[in-house]
Amino acid sequence: MHDQQLATRASELKPSAVRELLKHSKLPGVISLGGGIPAPELFDREGLELAVSQVMSGNFNDAFQYGLSEGYSPLRQSVSELCRLRGVNCPAEEIYITSGSQQSLDIVARTLLDPGDVVVVERPTYLAALQVFQLAQANIQSVDTDDDGMLVEQLADLLTTTKVKMVYLVPTFGNPGGKTLSEERRARVVALAKEHGFIIIEDDPYGEINFTETRWKTLYQHAKELGCADQVIYTSTLSKILAPGLRIGWLVMPEWLAGKAIIVKQATDLHSNSMTQIVTAQYLALNRLPQQIALMREFYHKKGEILANALREKLGDHIEFSQPKGGMFLWARFRYEFDTTAWLSKTLANGVVYVPGEAFYNDAPDKRTLRLSYSTVSDADLVTAVERLAKSL
Amino acid sequence: MHDQQLATRASELKPSAVRELLKHSKLPGVISLGGGIPAPELFDREGLELAVSQVMSGNFNDAFQYGLSEGYSPLRQSVSELCRLRGVNCPAEEIYITSGSQQSLDIVARTLLDPGDVVVVERPTYLAALQVFQLAQANIQSVDTDDDGMLVEQLADLLTTTKVKMVYLVPTFGNPGGKTLSEERRARVVALAKEHGFIIIEDDPYGEINFTETRWKTLYQHAKELGCADQVIYTSTLSKILAPGLRIGWLVMPEWLAGKAIIVKQATDLHSNSMTQIVTAQYLALNRLPQQIALMREFYHKKGEILANALREKLGDHIEFSQPKGGMFLWARFRYEFDTTAWLSKTLANGVVYVPGEAFYNDAPDKRTLRLSYSTVSDADLVTAVERLAKSL
Numbered sequence: 001m002h003d004q005q006l007a008t009r010a011s012e013l014k015p016s017a018v019r020e021l022l023k024h025s026k027l028p029g030v031i032s033l034g035g036g037i038p039a040p041e042l043f044d045r046e047g048l049e050l051a052v053s054q055v056m057s058g059n060f061n062d063a064f065q066y067g068l069s070e071g072y073s074p075l076r077q078s079v080s081e082l083c084r085l086r087g088v089n090c091p092a093e094e095i096y097i098t099s100g101s102q103q104s105l106d107i108v109a110r111t112l113l114d115p116g117d118v119v120v121v122e123r124p125t126y127l128a129a130l131q132v133f134q135l136a137q138a139n140i141q142s143v144d145t146d147d148d149g150m151l152v153e154q155l156a157d158l159l160t161t162t163k164v165k166m167v168y169l170v171p172t173f174g175n176p177g178g179k180t181l182s183e184e185r186r187a188r189v190v191a192l193a194k195e196h197g198f199i200i201i202e203d204d205p206y207g208e209i210n211f212t213e214t215r216w217k218t219l220y221q222h223a224k225e226l227g228c229a230d231q232v233i234y235t236s237t238l239s240k241i242l243a244p245g246l247r248i249g250w251l252v253m254p255e256w257l258a259g260k261a262i263i264v265k266q267a268t269d270l271h272s273n274s275m276t277q278i279v280t281a282q283y284l285a286l287n288r289l290p291q292q293i294a295l296m297r298e299f300y301h302k303k304g305e306i307l308a309n310a311l312r313e314k315l316g317d318h319i320e321f322s323q324p325k326g327g328m329f330l331w332a333r334f335r336y337e338f339d340t341t342a343w344l345s346k347t348l349a350n351g352v353v354y355v356p357g358e359a360f361y362n363d364a365p366d367k368r369t370l371r372l373s374y375s376t377v378s379d380a381d382l383v384t385a386v387e388r389l390a391k392s393l
Numbered sequence: 394m395h396d397q398q399l400a401t402r403a404s405e406l407k408p409s410a411v412r413e414l415l416k417h418s419k420l421p422g423v424i425s426l427g428g429g430i431p432a433p434e435l436f437d438r439e440g441l442e443l444a445v446s447q448v449m450s451g452n453f454n455d456a457f458q459y460g461l462s463e464g465y466s467p468l469r470q471s472v473s474e475l476c477r478l479r480g481v482n483c484p485a486e487e488i489y490i491t492s493g494s495q496q497s498l499d500i501v502a503r504t505l506l507d508p509g510d511v512v513v514v515e516r517p518t519y520l521a522a523l524q525v526f527q528l529a530q531a532n533i534q535s536v537d538t539d540d541d542g543m544l545v546e547q548l549a550d551l552l553t554t555t556k557v558k559m560v561y562l563v564p565t566f567g568n569p570g571g572k573t574l575s576e577e578r579r580a581r582v583v584a585l586a587k588e589h590g591f592i593i594i595e596d597d598p599y600g601e602i603n604f605t606e607t608r609w610k611t612l613y614q615h616a617k618e619l620g621c622a623d624q625v626i627y628t629s630t631l632s633k634i635l636a637p638g639l640r641i642g643w644l645v646m647p648e649w650l651a652g653k654a655i656i657v658k659q660a661t662d663l664h665s666n667s668m669t670q671i672v673t674a675q676y677l678a679l680n681r682l683p684q685q686i687a688l689m690r691e692f693y694h695k696k697g698e699i700l701a702n703a704l705r706e707k708l709g710d711h712i713e714f715s716q717p718k719g720g721m722f723l724w725a726r727f728r729y730e731f732d733t734t735a736w737l738s739k740t741l742a743n744g745v746v747y748v749p750g751e752a753f754y755n756d757a758p759d760k761r762t763l764r765l766s767y768s769t770v771s772d773a774d775l776v777t778a779v780e781r782l783a784k785s786l
Contacts, residue, residue: 002623002649005558005592010504013656040454048457049449056442061433064441064636099492103662110528111403131660135503165398199398230395243457245667256395263406267524269496273666274638 009137031385033354033372036328042299043243044292051283063275069266071097075281079250087221088234090252099272100249101205104235105129108201109136111261117165122150124360126175129168140362147322149181152188164198172216173206173327176360176371183216190222193231204236206327208293211301230254238280241293246276300328303374310386328375334368352388402530424778426747426765429721435692436636437685444676456668462659464490468674472643480614481627483645492665493642494598497628498522501594502529504654510558515543517753519568522561533755540715542574545581557591565609566599566720569753569764576609583615586624597629599720601686604694623647631673634686639669693721696767703779721768727761745781
């Protein structure tokens with residue numbers, strides 16, 4: 001009876017499709033290709049136990065006390081080293097610890113966006129980013145993608161008629177598409193940012209989960225070379241490469257933004273979890289992460305191939321897709337008119353779920369698409385899941 | 394050079410006075426009566442070590458994996474038991490885990506407040522709540538307080554002319570004033586809520602840190618008796634009674650609000666820290682918290698008395714105050730015209746800091762006031778601090 005008390009921005013919110021889906025995926029016997037969660041068998045139990053035990057004996061008081069909104073200093077230091085290896089060369093003072101990438105996006109949106117500001121995203125894009133921009137009451141505009149990521153010339157066209165505040169990109173092994181922005185387009189989008197004065201959010205959760213030997217320059221690095229690094233906000237997380245339960249992400253922010261963003265962070269939750277920040281700092285100091293990432297690449301690479309091979313064999317006449325080159329997702333599309341949202345109830349009855357592509361579009365959804373995650377499914381179940389999908393046609 | 398890119402709400406933000414102050418308080422030799430942080434010697438090291446070790450051996454995968462936005466179910470269950478003992482009788486399904494009280498307030502504000510909505514606070518009130526409501530671009534109105542808390546009849550007057558959306562109260566051992574709302578006023582403010590249809594946020598971080606035998610009914614309980622429990626949002630935290638570094642707070646929300654608030658929570662940070670939620674659940678299952686709270690009461694009670702006695706002796710002719718009956722703060726006021734903000738540089742030079750009362754007012758600050766925290770200062774330093782204050786006059 002009090003629904004009319006809700007704020008405008010809240011009354012328009014809808015539960016995310018993935019969230020609803022996760023309920024189904026817990027049903028016994030159902031194989032879920034839905035979630036985007038890392039495989040728990042890849043958690044570095046030995047390393048995390050060591051880090052936790054060091055914290056409990058050596059950093060007890062700090063781990064359980066209030067901390068700084070900017071983050072735990074030794075963690076900012078280690079993360080800046082991690083960043084440097086990725087081509088994000090910045091001092092520890094420009095690293096701000098957040099409670100995961102989701103919070104990074106939310107803080108940036110709250111610091112930068114007034115209602116109606118134009119935010120450009122890829123079509124399709126990361127679902128939870130759409131939620132953040134919707135909550136900020138932004139005017140979300142989508143630009144199409146192909147196998148080389150965002151069609152940057154389409155963005156250039158949009159810029160001739162529209163004042164764009166921010167462009168949100170997952171340039172490497174994007175979610176859901178698994179696509180990577182080509183080097184040429186990276187340079188171009190940064191040049192457009194410089195010319196038109198918009199901000200780029202470079203969201204990079206999956207860059208390290210690379211199945212190839214190719215490395216791409218970060219947008220941050222392109223911007224640094226072009227002298228406009230103060231227009232790029234780089235964000236990443238340890239959720240995919242270490243453990244999501246730690247809730248540790250970070251932002252690399254230019255000074256003009258950081259001063260206000262840190263007040264927003266403080267108003268939001270004072271600071272990120274002291275205990276898991278310190279555990280993470282201790283873990284990184286063990287220097288086990290590179291070996292973990294190597295294991296992870298091999299593990300997910302193999303899973304991605306098993307899924308791709310099964311799909312080609314059993315569903316190749318029905319769907320098309322590119323073989324994943326990194327990340328956790330395979331993005332597929334029916335070769336003919338098809339509604340993957342409607343199809344879900346049928347596949348669920350046959351014991352398999354996925355995320356209908358529709359969830360990843362701000363507008364004009366391509367209903368032929370679907371996202372399949374291979375990260376947590378056993379090799380045998382990946383094959384069974386595809387058989388169940390084929391049976392559901 | 395990009396400052397004009399900031400959102401309106403962000404460009405108006407100012408760093409909190411306390412945050413600035415904390416920098417000074419780390420100077421060697423300075424005694425800080427400024428922070429509101431719990432004494433680390435009260436952290437239950439043995440219990441926390443036990444809980445952490447149980448989690449590492451028994452709940453490893455859950456602790457490091459993604460979790461639910463609502464919170465970890467066994468923790469919601471334990472917290473509902475904690476709530477029941479406080480007179481907040483609700484099922485675990487109405488408990489929502491947050492990353493501390495600060496986030497509880499922010500989520501509620503984002504779900505309920507449109508810019509310009511009227512939020513009524515106590516004068517003075519909790520600084521960080523002001524930050525949240527400012528960030529929500531609310532129209533903040535203050536109602537005066539006396540030793541029995543908010544002057545509820547002043548609120549009643551305001552309601553005759555103003556549409557109030559929400560009233561924010563720290564009814565028990567408030568911050569900064571340390572005041573407790575009388576039972577009669579509790580009943581009255583809830584009756585006003587029912588009559589006028591506004592929402593009450595009952596923020597209760599300090600209720601358990603009670604130096605007396607008196608117990609007050611929660612506003613939630615009053616509302617339940619009056620049949621309007623769906624207008625009260627109760628929030629509390631383990632930061633003061635267990636450990637702030639865990640970042641575990643909670644909200645008790647009526648159904649009409651919870652559905653949307655949980656989507657806001659998800660957009661904000663997906664979910665609170667898995668690891669520390671599970672550690673907290675394990676800790677609570679050890680049933681050590683009641684004994685901890687008993688220790689804490691005694692410890693802070695003694696500190697409060699030492700500070701009050703020293704103040705009476707050395708500064709009694711200059712300031713007036715009520716002896717703290719609970720919580721972590723002593724709120725004092727000069728007996729004559731005085732500017733405690735200006736005074737701070739002088740006391741800092743003499744090696745003692747406090748929070749000038751000004752920081753806790755949304756408008757019309759009483760510059761004679763100051764907040765003194767006794768929670769983390771040794772008994773001897775409390776006396777020395779007061780001597781240094783006296784020397785600074």
